[in-house]
Amino acid sequence: METESHDPREGLAPSTATVEDNRLLIEAVQKGDIKQVQRLLERGADVNFQEVEGGWTPLHNAVQHGREDVVDLLLRYGADPCRRKKNGATPFLVAGIVGNVTLLELFLSKGSHVNECDLNGFTAFMEAAVYGKVDALKFLYENGAEVNMRRKTKGDQKRVGKGGATALMDAAEHGHVEALKVLLAEMGADVNARDNMGRSALIHALLSSRHEHVETITRLLLHHGADVNIRGERGKTPLILAVEKKHLGLVQMLLEQEHIDINDTDSEGNTALLAAVQGRQERIARLLCHRGARVDCGNLVIIARRNYDISLAEFLLSHGAREDFPPPAEDWVPQNSCWGEALKHLHRIYRPMIGKLKIMIDEEYKIADTSEGGIYLGFYDGREAAVKRFLEGSEHALKEVSCLQNSRENCNLVTFYGTESHRDCLYVCLALCERTLEEHLAMHSRVAAEKVEDEFARSALLSVFKAVAELHLVGYAHQDLHPQNILIDSKNAVRLADFDKSIKHAGHPQAIESDLQALGRLVLYVVKMGDIPFEMLKVQNNEEVVQLHPDEEIQDLIHHLFSPGGSLQTQLHAMLGHPFFWSWESRYRTLQDLGNESDIKVRDTTSTILQKLARGPLERSRSFDRWTAVIDPDVMRKMNKFYEKNKNFYQDTVGDLLKFIRNLGAHINEKKYKKMKVIIGDPVQYFQNTFPDLIIYVYTKLQGTEYTRHFPQTQDLPKLQCDGAAAVESKPNGPV
CATH class of the missing domain: 1.10.510.10 (Transferase(Phosphotransferase) domain 1)
Known part of the structure; x- marks a missing residue:
């Protein structure tokens, strides 16, 4: 349809139209009185006037009544071809409802989009399916309509399960067989697409009571591959819906399908047989039993007798149903709290x-x-x-x-x-398990790690390290280490999960390297309490990851994961002896044991241990460089009194600091040092917080020497039992 290029309103006298004229314009359009329409427009009636109740314009009404001549006239007088009603419908969408291909083509030329939708998510293609307008469906498809587009709804509607339906579901629900055939055979509609309630076209057809073609449509959908066991709202399967519909023919048709699960249940545990007995459908119940339906699905005999279906009750008994079917225990309590x-x-x-x-x-x-x-x-x-x-x-x-x-x-x-x-x-x-590592960290507020021992980070990562180390030893690499694959069980033990990407690493050292790279990022993720998203850590290079934590001990652990030495297969097992996994108590005792070495006690500067512990001239500064000035002066005076006779007071060396830690530990609990005890408090926490980099310094300096005998050895670390996580403990201190 061609429209004139000029505005017919040009040259007309000023408008004298009233609100009544606008109302009369709508009525004239509805009656198809084109002469009256033109008179009112010439008099100045508002061509885009919208009714208060639904927002209908004259153009919407003309399209609804299929009056192409009136549509043409209104457009020539300036009608907005894209004006929306209150529900968001445009004239183009109304043309889809009435199935007028000429008008659909016209509005596309006027700026309408083939997939535009109203506020409920309906497109013209969906509307044509709802009303069975096959010619309109074909035209819209040829002009780019999305066949499998799902209905989009507002957030509040979607939250209650509305929306998500497709044109195929609409045609199935409203019984339009020809439209359904075209959608399936010519347009490739997805027969198993599901709406926001999980319903497919087959479920929509079986739920509908609006048409008499349910058998034809069901057979057509099944022929095109509809899932016969799909679940709809409340978990109901097509077979259960057919039973509830009391439709023997449908039940027979569904039972003929190769993969039908006759014993499947809805979300309340009801089977098709139970539904048949409850609905007093003896013929259907007998058919189901003959096809192998289980009779232990509820109190079938009691229900049949209550309904006075005595012959059905006797039939069920003959097929093995029990009169005393035991109900589930009402007082059962799950172990898992989350689920x-x-x-x-x-x-x-x-x-x-x-x-x-x-x-x-x-x-x-x-x-x-x-x-x-x-x-x-x-x-x-x-x-x-x-x-x-x-x-x-x-x-x-x-x-x-x-x-x-x-x-x-x-x-x-x-x-x-x-x-x-x-x-x-x-x-x-x-x-x-209860939750993932990611969920666990999100549930717990961050603590000040530099002041409080982070027992969870240590025990959680120890569990993960042991899990991966043992995988490597038996020949597997995990290949998918991230916080969602690390679980916390009901006893707060940490468990590694998800092995569907695991591989046998024999001959593939890069597989183990990949696990170690991921572990390095997991270390930072856990000690940072999830503050840095793991996905962000994955895209950063190794050096950037190392620098994201100021603690030298953690940097050292991550660095060793990124740059392992020796046998890759056993590398991770060796890392279990890293100070990161030592409890603060074990660190303190290790320092005491080292301070009890005779060469340290007599300050033999030629000894191997003191030479190893000596600070090099180019080494960076440490918290313990001038340690005698850091210790409380009163405590320092009391401890130096032991050496007043020979004036051999404590010096700012690592060896003397270790001796100081040993001697203070030997005397701090004596009654005469009560004041010193008040100042120091718990020596375990005091020395860790005062000199946080001491243990990693000592560990690094003494690696490969005989003095590592004072370190908690890997084989001495307690095994994490399968019934819960255990913290790392060190061996007991030797005699003073």
Whole structure:
């Protein structure tokens, strides 16, 4: 349709139109009285006048009534072709509803967008599907309409599950068979797309009571690959919905499908058979039983008798149903607190077992998304479990199971229960933990690490280091170390998880190097209490990561991870002896033991230990360079009194500081040094906070010497038991 290039209003007398004229214009358009429309426009009626209630303009009304001539006239008088009603609908969208291809083409030429939508997310393509306008569907498709576009809604609507539907769902729900055929066969509509409530086109068709073509549409959707076991709202499957619809033909059709799960349940644990018995559908119940439905899914016999379906009750008994079906224990209490409510619900409802596994694939029970099938709550052999779902034969599944099976003795990994297979899926069952490391750090406020011993960081990282070290020793590299894959269990023990990217590292030293690089970043992430996002650390180079923490001890640990020496396979195990993993108590005792060395006590400057500990002229400054001036003067005077006779007072050397620490520790608890005790307080904390870089200095200087016998050795570190984490302890101090 061509429109004139000039404005017909030019040259007209000034407007004398009233509000009544605007109302009359709307009425004239609705009646299709084009002459009256033109008279009112010539008199100055507002061509873009909008009704108060819905925001309808004359143009919207003309499109609704399919009056192309009136549309043309209104446009020539300046009607806005993109004006929206209160619900956001444009004339283009209304043209989609009425299926007028001529008007759709006209409005596209006037600036409408083929995928524009109203406030509820409806496009013209969706509207054409709702009303079964096949010609409009084809035209819009040819002009770029998105076939699988999902309805976008406002945030508050989406939060209650509204939106997300596609044109295919609309056609299925409203019973438009021809539209459905075109969408599936010619336009490639996604038959298993789901809306925000998880409903597919098949679910929409079975829920609808607006049409009589449900069998035809169901058969058509199944023919094009609709998932027969998909879940909709409240977890209901197509089979359960067909039973609730009391439609024997639909039930028979669904039972003919190759992969139908006849015993699947909804989110309340109801099976199709239970729904049939509750709905007094004896023919359907008998059909389900003949097709192998389990009869241990509820109080079937009691329900049938309560409904006076005596013949059905007898039939169920003959198929093995029990009259005394035991209800689940109401007082069962889950061990896991984070997932407690969902676990109680899953424990209460009926679910057909997959071997030793009880599970329900539903958002209520989802722990996390994965690249393949998600992680869900479950019960394995009666134990609360986290269940990773994979496609059978998946490469990721093979890696996960292989690594777990070959690392069963590694108690720092999440406990592996076993696997089950069902309907082309592999279920890997693991001990259920409370939260991830990332979540744990987010829950706890940061403490001043330089004043308070960070026991969590030390024990958590010790667990992770041991877990990865043992993986390396049995021939595996993790390859996916990050805070979401480190878990905290119900006893606050730290467990390493997620091995679906793990590889056997034989002949691939870069795989171990990759783990060490990730561990270096994890060290910084944990000691910084998650203040620096791990994803940010991953993109920074090694030198930048090292410099992000001022503490020399932590820098040294990270540096050794980034630049390991010796055998890569055993390198991480050797790092377990690093001072970072020593408790403050063990550090203090180590310093005392070194101070008790005879060469230090007599200050033999020619001895190996004092030469090793001597500060070089080019070394950077330390907190203990002038340590005698740092110690409280009263304490220093009392401690120097021991040497008044020979005037051999303490000097600003590392050796003398170690001797001072040893001697103070030997006497501080004596009654006559009560005042000194008040000043010093706990010597463990005092020396760590006063000289925080002393232990790493001593450790570095004495590496490779006989004096490392005073260090807590790797083999002396307590093993982290599988029932909880343990802090690192040192050996007891020797006699004074």
